[in-house]
Amino acid sequence: MRERFDVVIAGAGPAGGQCARDLAARGYDVVVLETEPEDEFPRQSNKSTGGTFPSMMASFGIPDDVVMQFTDDVVIESPNDHFARERPGAVLDFGAFKEFLVEDGRQRGAEYYFDARVSKPIVENGEPVGVKYNGSEEVYGDVVIDATGPAAPLAKDLGVTDLSRQNHAIGIEYEFEGVDLDHEGYADLHRSMMLRLDHEYAPGGYSWIFHTGGDTAKVGLCYIRNDSYQRYAEVDRTIDGYLDHWLDTDPRFESAERIEGRQHRGSAHIQPPTNLSTDSFMAIGDTVPTIDPLWGEGINKCMQSGRAAAKTVDSCLTPSNPDTSADAISLYDELWHDEVAPDMDSRLLMTEMLYLAPNDRYDTLLSDLNRLDDETLQRANAGEKRAILKLLHASDVPLLARLAKHRRGR
Numbered sequence: 001m002r003e004r005f006d007v008v009i010a011g012a013g014p015a016g017g018q019c020a021r022d023l024a025a026r027g028y029d030v031v032v033l034e035t036e037p038e039d040e041f042p043r044q045s046n047k048s049t050g051g052t053f054p055s056m057m058a059s060f061g062i063p064d065d066v067v068m069q070f071t072d073d074v075v076i077e078s079p080n081d082h083f084a085r086e087r088p089g090a091v092l093d094f095g096a097f098k099e100f101l102v103e104d105g106r107q108r109g110a111e112y113y114f115d116a117r118v119s120k121p122i123v124e125n126g127e128p129v130g131v132k133y134n135g136s137e138e139v140y141g142d143v144v145i146d147a148t149g150p151a152a153p154l155a156k157d158l159g160v161t162d163l164s165r166q167n168h169a170i171g172i173e174y175e176f177e178g179v180d181l182d183h184e185g186y187a188d189l190h191r192s193m194m195l196r197l198d199h200e201y202a203p204g205g206y207s208w209i210f211h212t213g214g215d216t217a218k219v220g221l222c223y224i225r226n227d228s229y230q231r232y233a234e235v236d237r238t239i240d241g242y243l244d245h246w247l248d249t250d251p252r253f254e255s256a257e258r259i260e261g262r263q264h265r266g267s268a269h270i271q272p273p274t275n276l277s278t279d280s281f282m283a284i285g286d287t288v289p290t291i292d293p294l295w296g297e298g299i300n301k302c303m304q305s306g307r308a309a310a311k312t313v314d315s316c317l318t319p320s321n322p323d324t325s326a327d328a329i330s331l332y333d334e335l336w337h338d339e340v341a342p343d344m345d346s347r348l349l350m351t352e353m354l355y356l357a358p359n360d361r362y363d364t365l366l367s368d369l370n371r372l373d374d375e376t377l378q379r380a381n382a383g384e385k386r387a388i389l390k391l392l393h394a395s396d397v398p399l400l401a402r403l404a405k406h407r408r409g410r
């Protein structure tokens with residue numbers, strides 16, 4: 001007897017967990033296979049800083065008890081300047097948040113198999129009909145979904161995703177106590193999420209301090225090992241070495257101590273998706289990848305992609321003659337491009353330009369941000385060209401030439 005569900009999801013991250021919640025709430029039989037054992041979950045996959053905004057919390061019904069700290073402002077720092085804007089947010093305990101998604105999914109009727117490492121799709125007559133896990137074990141479904149993040153064993157096997165090494169961003173973070181959150185000469189970081197553009201600490205990327213209450217904070221950095229990294233990096237410094245360098249040279253960390261057992265590390269790909277789906281199959285979350293390239297907001301985007309996949313399943317399986325052909329499933333591609341990441345191309349362009357810019361250009365950028373009104377900034381952040389032009393200067397011609405060369409190289 002084949003073990004069968006309406007939908008089989010690989011991976012219990014924000015994307016897979018949310019997709020399962022939505023499907024179970026609509027009465028579908030759904031199973032989520034997660035590689036980590038339940039008693040340690042999430043361990044290696046507890047990778048995220050968990051910075052998010054009220055729109056995500058409200059859209060997906062996330063309770064306050066997985067929030068470590070509500071924040072009031074977003075701050076951007078350059079080597080010699082800072083810019084602060086009021087924008088309410090929340091820093092999640094990412095592990096508690098993932099546990100909530102599992103518990104809530106179960107209450108709605110989803111099944112979870114832990115310690116279940118998915119290795120490849122089962123394909124019959126050219127179509128995926130299930131997955132293999134833990135070697136020879138099998139589970140079948142009308143629709144199969146890969147939500148394993150950058151691992152992507154199903155999407156890679158089916159040729160749906162092509163995650164390339166040159167677009168691989170890595171990140172690490174530790175939680176600290178004893179951080180001086182209001183040091184002279186720097187912005188007040190109490191109740192703030194701060195992102196720092198400074199190649200000395202994150203070559204071709206950015207670093208961050210997210211307040212988590214009292215004198216504690218999450219402190220980390222990420223970068224992509226591409227041309228921009230090659231241009232600004234020290235030859236022998238690892239990502240841990242960069243974090244140590246920041247901790248050793250920034251006075252805000254003079255009395256800071258690492259909190260035992262509270263470290264997070266992980267990766268994502270910063271690139272446009274090649275494909276998103278095929279017959280009876282969808283790739284969601286960072287398998288695609290879906291993360292916002294500019295500021296790394298992945299949780300909300302990945303959950304939105306999980307919801308788009310659930311809507312697609314509902315549309316394909318509701319008719320009296322269910323249709324899970326590539327054509328019917330391509331509703332997911334439409335929803336992804338229209339609703340989940342409508343401005344992906346312009347945000348990728350802005351990302352490449354930002355991380356190619358030198359440190360002194362970051363100071364100029366911040367002085368422009370402080371000068372421009374909120375509406376223009378919001379339009380620029382949304383990728384509107386006329387607003388972005390207000391942030392460019394005649395002296396940016398060599399930077400734009402480098403950007404064009406970088407894009408041709410890709």
Ligand SMILES: Cc1cc2nc3c(=O)[nH]c(=O)nc-3n(C[C@H](O)[C@H](O)[C@H](O)COP(=O)(O)OP(=O)(O)OC[C@H]3O[C@@H](n4cnc5c(N)ncnc54)[C@H](O)[C@@H]3O)c2cc1C
Pocket residue numbers: 010011012013014015016033034035036042045047048049050051052116117118119147148149150151152153170171172173220222264265266267268284285286287291296297298299300302
């Ligand atoms: C250091 C760091 C900091 C970040 N900070 C933020 C932030 O502040 N705000 C924000 O919005 N985003 C942040 N992100 C991004 C965000 O965490 C990701 O975009 C999001 O977690 C992706 O969700 P996902 O469900 O697609 O994949 P993942 O979170 O990667 O989940 C995939 C799940 O699949 C499981 N899995 C993997 N392989 C298999 C397999 N073969 N079989 C079965 N299960 C498998 C994993 O164990 C995991 O549970 C950060 C990322 C990193 C690395």
